Amino acid sequence: xxxxxxxxxxxxxxxxxxxxxxxxxxxxxxxxxxxxxxxxxxxxxxxxxxxxxxxxxxxxxxxxxxxxxxxxxxxxxxxxxxxxxxxxxxxxxxxxxxxxxxxxxxxxxxxxxxxxxxxxxxxxxxxxxxxxxxxxxxxxxxxxxxxxxxxxxxxxxxxxxxxxxxxxxxxxxxxxxxxxxxxxxxxxxxxxxxxxxxxxxxxxxxxxxxxxxxxxxxxxxxxxxxxxxxxxxxxxxxxxxxxxxxxxxxxxxxxxxxxxxxxxxxxxxxxxxxxxxxxxxxxxxxxxxxxxxxxxxxxxxxxx
Amino acid sequence: xxxxxxxxxxxxxxxxxxxxxxxxxxxxxxxxxxxxxxxxxxxxxxxxxxxxxxxxxxxxxxxxxxxxxxxxxxxxxxxxxxxxxxxxxxxxxxxxxxxxxxxxxxxxxxxxxxxxxxxxxxxxxxxxxxxxxxxxxxxxxxxxxxxxxxxxxxxxxxxxxxxxxxxxxxxxxxxxxxxxxxxxxxxxxxxxxxxxxxxxxxxxxxxxxxxxxxxxxxxxxxxxxxxxxxxxxxxxxxxxxxxxxxxxxxxxxxxxxxxxxxxxxxxxxxxx
Numbered sequence: 001x002x003x004x005x006x007x008x009x010x011x012x013x014x015x016x017x018x019x020x021x022x023x024x025x026x027x028x029x030x031x032x033x034x035x036x037x038x039x040x041x042x043x044x045x046x047x048x049x050x051x052x053x054x055x056x057x058x059x060x061x062x063x064x065x066x067x068x069x070x071x072x073x074x075x076x077x078x079x080x081x082x083x084x085x086x087x088x089x090x091x092x093x094x095x096x097x098x099x100x101x102x103x104x105x106x107x108x109x110x111x112x113x114x115x116x117x118x119x120x121x122x123x124x125x126x127x128x129x130x131x132x133x134x135x136x137x138x139x140x141x142x143x144x145x146x147x148x149x150x151x152x153x154x155x156x157x158x159x160x161x162x163x164x165x166x167x168x169x170x171x172x173x174x175x176x177x178x179x180x181x182x183x184x185x186x187x188x189x190x191x192x193x194x195x196x197x198x199x200x201x202x203x204x205x206x207x208x209x210x211x212x213x214x215x216x217x218x219x220x221x222x223x224x225x226x227x228x229x230x231x232x233x234x235x236x237x238x239x240x241x242x243x244x245x246x247x248x249x250x251x252x253x254x255x256x257x258x259x260x261x262x263x264x265x266x267x268x269x270x271x272x273x274x275x276x277x278x279x280x281x282x283x284x285x286x287x288x289x290x291x292x293x294x295x296x297x298x299x300x301x302x303x304x
Numbered sequence: 305x306x307x308x309x310x311x312x313x314x315x316x317x318x319x320x321x322x323x324x325x326x327x328x329x330x331x332x333x334x335x336x337x338x339x340x341x342x343x344x345x346x347x348x349x350x351x352x353x354x355x356x357x358x359x360x361x362x363x364x365x366x367x368x369x370x371x372x373x374x375x376x377x378x379x380x381x382x383x384x385x386x387x388x389x390x391x392x393x394x395x396x397x398x399x400x401x402x403x404x405x406x407x408x409x410x411x412x413x414x415x416x417x418x419x420x421x422x423x424x425x426x427x428x429x430x431x432x433x434x435x436x437x438x439x440x441x442x443x444x445x446x447x448x449x450x451x452x453x454x455x456x457x458x459x460x461x462x463x464x465x466x467x468x469x470x471x472x473x474x475x476x477x478x479x480x481x482x483x484x485x486x487x488x489x490x491x492x493x494x495x496x497x498x499x500x501x502x503x504x505x506x507x508x509x510x511x512x513x514x515x516x517x518x519x520x521x522x523x524x525x526x527x528x529x530x531x532x533x534x535x536x537x538x539x540x541x542x543x544x545x546x547x548x549x550x551x552x553x554x555x556x557x558x559x560x561x562x563x564x565x566x567x568x569x570x571x572x573x574x575x576x
Contacts, residue, residue, distance in 0.1 A: 004574070008519055012529065015566050016536055019559065023540045024305075027547035031308045087433055088546065091315050109434060113317055 040065040041161055043154075044093040046104050047077050048277050049137035050122065052287040053150050054097050056175040059284060063163045067093070068282065077103050087113050095120060095157060097150060101134025118157060125149025135206030137276060139213050140186055140291060144179045147172070178288055185292065189299045190214045196302045200247040201238055201262065203255035206275050211249070214298065219246070224254045235261060242266040247301055249273050271301040312546060317433045321552075324435050325538040327447045328496055329508075333534030334454050335489060336513030337526050342465045344489075346397050347385065349506040350404035351490050354381045355497045357411030359424060364414060371495065378490035381407060386486050390479070430501030432542065432552040446495060453488055461485060462523065500553045508553075511560035512537060518567035533563045 041064045045051040051068040058064040069086050077099070082090070090096060091114040098104045100123030111117060123129070125145035126136045136142040151172040158165055190213070199219035200211055211218050220241040222234060235258070242248070244267040250259035252272050263270040276290045312318060339348050355374045358381075362373030381403070388399055415421050463471040464478050472478050489509075497505055516529035541556030 005521070007574075008570075011570055012519070012532075012567075015563070016532075019536070019540060019562065023544045027544055028305060028308055030547045030549075031311070082431075082433075086549075087317055088311075088315070109317075113315060 041095065041157070041163065042067065042093040043095040043097060044069055044089055045097040046099060047080075048279050048282055049143070049287060050097050050099055051282050052276075052284065053122065053143075053147050055282070055284045057147070057151055057154060057168060057171050059167075059171050061163065061167050061171075063161075077105070080106070082106050082109070090114055090117065094118060095154070097122065099123060099134060099136065099146075101126075101129065101136065103134045120150055120153040122146035122149050125152075130208055130212065133205055133208055135209055135275070137209075137287070138206050139209035140179060140183050141213060142209065143287070144176060144183075147175060147179065182288060182291055182295075185295055186213060189295050189302070192299055192302050198246050199241075199243070200249055200271075201242055201268070203248065203250040203258055204273075204275060207249045207273055210273065210294065210298075216247070222258070224250070224258060230258060238262055239266055242268050245269065247271050247298075249298075251275050251278075253278060269301045271298055273297065308547075312543065317435075318542075318546065320435050320437065320440060321432050321542055322539070323440055324432065324443060324499070325542055326535070327440070327443045328499075329512075329534040329538035330531045331447050331450045331492065332508050333512050333516075333531035334450060334527065335492060336509045336511075336534065337516070337523075337530045338454075338458070338461055338465075338485065339489065339509055340513040340517055341462060341526075342485075345506065345510045346400050347382075347486070348489050348493055348509050350385070350400045350407075351378050351382055351493045352497065352502050352505040353404055353408050354378050354411075355427065355494050355502055356415065356424065357381075357407045358494065359427070360411040360414035371498070374494045374497070375491055378494040379487050382486040382490040383483060386479075386482055427497060428501055428503050429551055430497065430499050430504070430553050432499045435499060442495065446492060450488065450492065453484070457481065457484070458523075500556075501551075504553045504557050507557040507560065508534070511557065511564050515560065515564040515567045518564070518571045533560065537563065 040062075043054050043058060043064060044067050045054045046069050048068070051066070054066045054068075058066050067089060069082070069089060087110070090110045093114065094116075095118045096107075096110060097120045098107060100121035104110075107119065111119070123134065123136060123146070125148050126142045127145060129136060129142070136146060151168065154168060155165055158168060193214050193216050200216050201220040201222070202208060202211060202218055203222050203224045205221060205223040208218060208221065220238050222230070222238055224230070238258075239262060242262060246266075246268050247270075248259045248262045248268045249271045250256060250273070252274060256272075259270050259272070262268055273294045274290050276287055279286055279290070339345060354377060358374035358377030359370045361377050362370045365373065367373050385400060385403055388403065389396055392399055412421070415424050460471065460476040460481055463474065463476055464481055468478055493505055493509065500508055512534035513526070513530040515533050516526050520526035520529055537556050537559040540559050542552055545552040545555040
């Protein structure tokens with residue numbers, strides 16, 4: 001009997017030891033792989049649109065290192081909870097670049113984690129926000145304002161840290177020119193839309209910015225995301241708003257079912273717009289590419 | 305290697321989470337043994353889900369602090385469940401399932417008004433690292449209460465579990481005991497829901513105790529092993545999740561799952 005008890009305790013001890021060793025080993029491996037001491041200025045962005053700003057402005061500046069916080073594909077940050085590693089990243093960063101407007105709900109937590117963190121709230125560069133809608137980046141003009149705000153704040157920080165400003169200015173100019181080009185394209189689509197007439201129903205709150213810039217009047221908004229359950233009444237309300245030939249704007253993930261239903265039932269034109277938040281591989285040109293694609297999709301739908 | 309540990313202990317949020325683990329996991333191990341013995345796993349699960357309805361009540365009453373409404377609702381819900389269990393003839397799991405789903409449906413209906421459910425979805429998974437020092441104080445008080453309850457009431461609670469009638473004859477007040485126990489579980493579960501998450505809170509309560517029951521040969525062993533498993537899983541889960549970048553709650557539960565299946569296999573081998 002006694003030996004049986006001893007055997008049992010030995011088993012528990014052994015099992016615990018194995019688990020402890022495994023845990024420490026796995027942790028050590030991942031710790032080593034990501035741990036590189038550097039004395040660069042570390043800029044962390046909160047999600048994809050902010051990351052594209054940071055990538056563009058800090059391109060080819062060797063003293064600055066850019067990182068994005070949430071894994072791409074998270075989508076919007078409304079329901080985002082930072083993981084332990086995110087908090088760790090924040091606590092080792094110098095600058096935190098956020099969208100603002102209440103999008104980053106965990107900002108207080110981040111400030112607490114790292115009291116010396118310099119937060120750049122890019123929403124301060126947005127002059128004509130839609131109330132209760134912080135998806136500024138889907139308006140190219142507002143996004144450009146965000147880029148400018150970030151550049152101004154980075155300039156001050158660079159001065160403090162003795163990092164040359166020339167490259168930053170060059171980067172800003174080049175990105176801002178590209179954005180102006182995008183805005184010209186936007187104007188073309190806008191005038192085509194004006195000729196076409198007709199309203200749009202949008203299945204993402206964020207698209208309100210794009211619709212505003214294109215002069216498309218929005219007859220209904222239904223904000224769909226991963227947690228959203230749509231009631232039958234909502235669907236029928238939306239159908240009531242749609243007339244034949246009206247557009248239904250949806251994102252490529254959450255709005256697809258609803259979009260199909262609405263278009264099948266009412267003869268609406270389906271338009272799938274990428275909100276620039278669910279990108280696999282983020283490159284400096286990601287924002288430009290995605291928005292260009294969005295404009296061409298809308299332009300094509302407009303010609304129907 | 306030591307660099308890794310220095311980094312781990314450098315941040316305040318980790319220190320707070322460590323202390324929280326030290327308070328929370330033994331408490332869960334302890335109460336878990338009673339929940340498992342009393343075959344109330346489903347009951348505590350229902351309490352966890354009722355947290356959503358608690359929040360909905362808070363939203364309706366426009367209370368700023370959702371924790372209060374959550375705990376208040378869970379306590380009422382637990383007492384109500386106990387009442388219905390005594391009166392009705394249907395089996396306990398049916399009654400719990402009925403009450404839990406109705407309550408959950410009401411909660412979801414209220415919270416999804418205007419499509420706002422995503423604001424509450426963080427509660428489903430929880431976040432151990434969002435704890436504050438104030439939370440730790442409440443947790444410490446809860447810990448002391450739980451230990452006192454356990455020390456004083458463990459014998460009567462077990463007697464009631466094994467043979468309610470006999471326990472009554474011996475002078476234990478069965479109804480009171482059941483109610484106090486239910487309230488304590490309700491408070492414990494709902495208070496920690498923001499950190500562990502609605503989906504996994506019950507696992508933390510049940511798994512360590514169930515793993516320990518696989519191999520324990522008496523109540524004392526059951527308790528000690530459950531607390532040991534629970535604490536170890538808590539620390540390992542926090543440590544690993546910090547370095548490999550995943551949410552903490554699920555990692556803790558996976559560790560607890562490993563303990564459960566390992567002990568299950570071990571007990572099978574020994575019996576043979």
